[in-house]
Amino acid sequence: MNLLEICFSPELVHLHDLRGKAVVVVDIFRATSTMVTALANGVRSIRPVEDLETCRALGHAGYLTAGERNGQKTEGFHLGNSPLSYLNRAFEGQRVAMTTTNGTVAIERSKTDADEVLIGAFLNLQATASYLIELKKPVLILCAGWKGKFNLEDSLYAGALASLLRFPYDCDGTLAMEALYQHVQDDLSGFLKKASHAKRLQNYEIEADIDFCLTLNKYPLVAKLIGEEIGIKKTLTAN
Amino acid sequence: MNLLEICFSPELVHLHDLRGKAVVVVDIFRATSTMVTALANGVRSIRPVEDLETCRALGHAGYLTAGERNGQKTEGFHLGNSPLSYLNRAFEGQRVAMTTTNGTVAIERSKTDADEVLIGAFLNLQATASYLIELKKPVLILCAGWKGKFNLEDSLYAGALASLLRFPYDCDGTLAMEALYQHVQDDLSGFLKKASHAKRLQNYEIEADIDFCLTLNKYPLVAKLIGEEIGIKKTLTAN
Numbered sequence: 401m402n403l404l405e406i407c408f409s410p411e412l413v414h415l416h417d418l419r420g421k422a423v424v425v426v427d428i429f430r431a432t433s434t435m436v437t438a439l440a441n442g443v444r445s446i447r448p449v450e451d452l453e454t455c456r457a458l459g460h461a462g463y464l465t466a467g468e469r470n471g472q473k474t475e476g477f478h479l480g481n482s483p484l485s486y487l488n489r490a491f492e493g494q495r496v497a498m499t500t501t502n503g504t505v506a507i508e509r510s511k512t513d514a515d516e517v518l519i520g521a522f523l524n525l526q527a528t529a530s531y532l533i534e535l536k537k538p539v540l541i542l543c544a545g546w547k548g549k550f551n552l553e554d555s556l557y558a559g560a561l562a563s564l565l566r567f568p569y570d571c572d573g574t575l576a577m578e579a580l581y582q583h584v585q586d587d588l589s590g591f592l593k594k595a596s597h598a599k600r601l602q603n604y605e606i607e608a609d610i611d612f613c614l615t616l617n618k619y620p621l622v623a624k625l626i627g628e629e630i631g632i633k634k635t636l637t638a639n
Numbered sequence: 640m641n642l643l644e645i646c647f648s649p650e651l652v653h654l655h656d657l658r659g660k661a662v663v664v665v666d667i668f669r670a671t672s673t674m675v676t677a678l679a680n681g682v683r684s685i686r687p688v689e690d691l692e693t694c695r696a697l698g699h700a701g702y703l704t705a706g707e708r709n710g711q712k713t714e715g716f717h718l719g720n721s722p723l724s725y726l727n728r729a730f731e732g733q734r735v736a737m738t739t740t741n742g743t744v745a746i747e748r749s750k751t752d753a754d755e756v757l758i759g760a761f762l763n764l765q766a767t768a769s770y771l772i773e774l775k776k777p778v779l780i781l782c783a784g785w786k787g788k789f790n791l792e793d794s795l796y797a798g799a800l801a802s803l804l805r806f807p808y809d810c811d812g813t814l815a816m817e818a819l820y821q822h823v824q825d826d827l828s829g830f831l832k833k834a835s836h837a838k839r840l841q842n843y844e845i846e847a848d849i850d851f852c853l854t855l856n857k858y859p860l861v862a863k864l865i866g867e868e869i870g871i872k873k874t875l876t877a878n
Binding site for chain 1 (some may be wrong): 645648651654751785787788790791794795810815816819821823835858
């Protein structure tokens with residue numbers, strides 16, 4: 401029985417069969433952490449788009465535009481990719497079009513074939529796990545990675561989710577990351593701050609973002625792609 | 640300073656710049672373990688080839704043919720992919736043409752650009768590490784993986800080699816695998832036997848191969864691709 405797989409990069413997703421599966425896309429620094437935070441703070445929905453031009457066009461259609469490339473805010477957009485911008489219900493009721501270096505690409509690559517696409521972050525880890533346990537579908541955790549390569553924070557999130565799910569699996573990536581997560585979980589933040597991406601973000605002087613993105617279970621919500629937009633999934637039966 | 644990277648799959652090798660680097664190709668179960676064992680037992684050289692047809696043609700030119708697909712010996716070949724076949728200097732002085740599911744593909748993909756290509760296995764771990772420390776070139780460890788996916792045994796070998804090299808790096812894969820290797824090294828064999836590939840091999844009733852491939856430092860030799868063939872690298876100055 402193989403009910404759980406981890407894919408470490410969108411560049412490897414073609415090796416997996418997504419049909420019938422719940423795909424959890426994760427981009428801890430910072431796309432999916434930001435999406436979860438935005439939804440928890442009353443943003444109506446988030447439309448992930450791959451390129452800057454589509455994002456800009458949606459801006460003309462009434463969306464707030466949010467985006468970064470290589471960790472830097474995009475010129476002319478309303479927002480960058482910091483989850484902190486959405487706190488205090490700053491953009492309640494609004495719709496956001498968001499594009500990021502890695503995260504939105506991973507969503508695009510999974511939405512055609514998967515049964516459903518969820519948005520995972522440490523911020524809503526337990527809620528996502530509880531939902532998946534109830535859902536009883538095979539799960540693929542798709543790490544956004546960094547420009548196609550393995551990254552530590554997304555992979556360790558995958559290990560954390562695997563630890564909670566306790567699904568039977570036959571996937572070496574899951575075996576490795578579950579063991580590594582269990583080994584470092586008592587100092588998750590200390591270990592993850594060694595990650596290359598965290599180090600890059602430190603250079604951009606946004607260390608507060610890192611600490612925030614590594615907060616466990618701050619938001620008890622499930623974020624799900626419905627049509628073209630990500631919203632809060634209320635219950636298993638409602639859409 | 641980034642002197643060490645791990646690439647978890649040949650499908651991701653295009654993301655790395657191999658120029659100026661020593662690439663260590665690893666396919667623990669069983670291609671690179673078998674190559675190291677063959678050389679240690681007097682085989683003159685090993686020619687890795689991607690396809691069965693080329694291998695067969697070299698058979699007509701005087702090579703011993705060795706190959707497997709999906710862990711099973713290829714019909715009509717002299718040898719499969721078991722390192723045990725080469726013990727007791729059974730094929731001393733002979734040349735072997737070898738093709739395997741994952742290992743020879745990884746070698747092919749690296750030989751054009753890399754400065755040199757080494758063949759790594761737990762069997763010659765320390766010798767390879769000592770050589771690389773003396774060589775002082777940046778290192779990429781290229782895991783053969785399993786049909787394009789991450790696999791545990793190759794990745795943990797990479798973590799083991801990283802632990803010995805102690806090169807500075809900025810690579811999340813290395814960070815993850817060095818930490819995981821240090822965590823499980825006291826029961827490496829027990830942990831690796833949970834790996835999906837080890838489980839597959841157990842089904843083929845070749846558990847003795849697994850134990851053999853997980854033996855540390857049995858052979859103090861460095862295996863290197865020279866032209867089209869893999870041989871023993873005697874010293875840093877000799878070819």
